[in-house]
Amino acid sequence: DEISIGIAIGKVILIGEHAVVHGQPALAMPFPATKVKTAIYRKEGSLTLDCFFYNGFFSEVPDRLLGLTTIIRDIVNSFDEKLEDFRIRIESTIPPERGMGSSAAVAVATIRALYDFFRQPLTKEDLFKWANISEKIVHGNPSGIDAATVIGEEPIYYIKGKSFIPFPFKLDAYLIVADTGELGKTQAAVNDVRKLIDLNPQKGRSLIEQLGFLTRNAKDAIESKDIVKLGQIMSKAHLILDKLGVSNDKLNHLVSVAMRNEALGAKLTGGGRGGCMIALAATKDEAIKLSNKLILNGAENTWISNMGVDGNE
Numbered sequence: 001d002e003i004s005i006g007i008a009i010g011k012v013i014l015i016g017e018h019a020v021v022h023g024q025p026a027l028a029m030p031f032p033a034t035k036v037k038t039a040i041y042r043k044e045g046s047l048t049l050d051c052f053f054y055n056g057f058f059s060e061v062p063d064r065l066l067g068l069t070t071i072i073r074d075i076v077n078s079f080d081e082k083l084e085d086f087r088i089r090i091e092s093t094i095p096p097e098r099g100m101g102s103s104a105a106v107a108v109a110t111i112r113a114l115y116d117f118f119r120q121p122l123t124k125e126d127l128f129k130w131a132n133i134s135e136k137i138v139h140g141n142p143s144g145i146d147a148a149t150v151i152g153e154e155p156i157y158y159i160k161g162k163s164f165i166p167f168p169f170k171l172d173a174y175l176i177v178a179d180t181g182e183l184g185k186t187q188a189a190v191n192d193v194r195k196l197i198d199l200n201p202q203k204g205r206s207l208i209e210q211l212g213f214l215t216r217n218a219k220d221a222i223e224s225k226d227i228v229k230l231g232q233i234m235s236k237a238h239l240i241l242d243k244l245g246v247s248n249d250k251l252n253h254l255v256s257v258a259m260r261n262e263a264l265g266a267k268l269t270g271g272g273r274g275g276c277m278i279a280l281a282a283t284k285d286e287a288i289k290l291s292n293k294l295i296l297n298g299a300e301n302t303w304i305s306n307m308g309v310d311g312n313e
């Protein structure tokens with residue numbers, strides 16, 4: 001019973017989602033509080049794939065795996081091997097469809113496990129290539145930021161098609177991620193932003209440019225360790241994302257709960273229309289307080305991560 005294991009962690013976009021699809025920069029960071037483990041066992045017979053995803057509780061996920069099954073088939077073919085005599089088991093603590101990089105992380109963990117199982121050397125380029133093939137099937141036309149962040153394992157400053165520049169930073173601050181409990185609708189949101197730009201180019205492009213401007217300011221604020229300013233920039237970005245039409249009532253509600261409870265800033269994260277929001281807090285005590293308030297006010301789950309100060313938890 002040989003076992004190969006592949007691990008990948010989730011991600012959060014700090015700022016720049018949606019604008020990144022239209023050429024603006026975005027800042028994203030890995031989120032080690034959530035992760036995926038893919039294990040491959042030898043077992044005679046046709047291939048079986050068992051997936052257990054966290055959805056408030058662990059549940060089996062038989063559907064929405066077309067991206068994954070496609071790359072599994074193509075990777076195994078590329079090794080001249082057969083899709084039999086092994087079993088794949090995936091377990092993920094990243095809630096799916098919440099803007100936390102679940103699909104990219106599931107793909108990356110599985111690609112790593114497959115290459116290990118078939119004793120093939122895996123380059124970062126191949127990993128990024130396969131992960132994006134899966135992401136395209138799942139999301140249509142993604143910017144690639146999810147796969148890049150999951151693979152990079154450190155914060156990145158990402159510009160579509162150009163670069164993913166590692167942007168390692170340590171901030172004396174805490175990030176709270178809160179799940180609305182509603183499935184995010186990334187592809188619908190991305191399509192609607194495109195429609196808005198087509199119908200009203202002046203308004204659409206201006207909003208996208210404002211987001212790009214805020215992302216560059218956020219980078220400066222992080223470099224000068226100004227967490228108060230970073231928080232303000234995050235809140236401004238949320239207002240613009242709302243104008244772009246990618247927020248919803250529950251996200252707006254949780255953002256205002258965070259701001260009423262002394263968050264330094266708060267915004268939706270990822271594709272929007274559901275999924276998760278993030279809030280910035282100066283201390284661990286404040287982060288815990290905020291997290292409790294968010295749960296009391298309707299968040300389904302929360303995660304706290306320090307921003308690299310004493311190792312992520």
Ligand code: MEV
Nearest residue numbers: 017018142143144270271
């Ligand atoms: C999704 O995590 C981020 C979006 O910007 C879409 C993308 O970049 O592909 C909304």
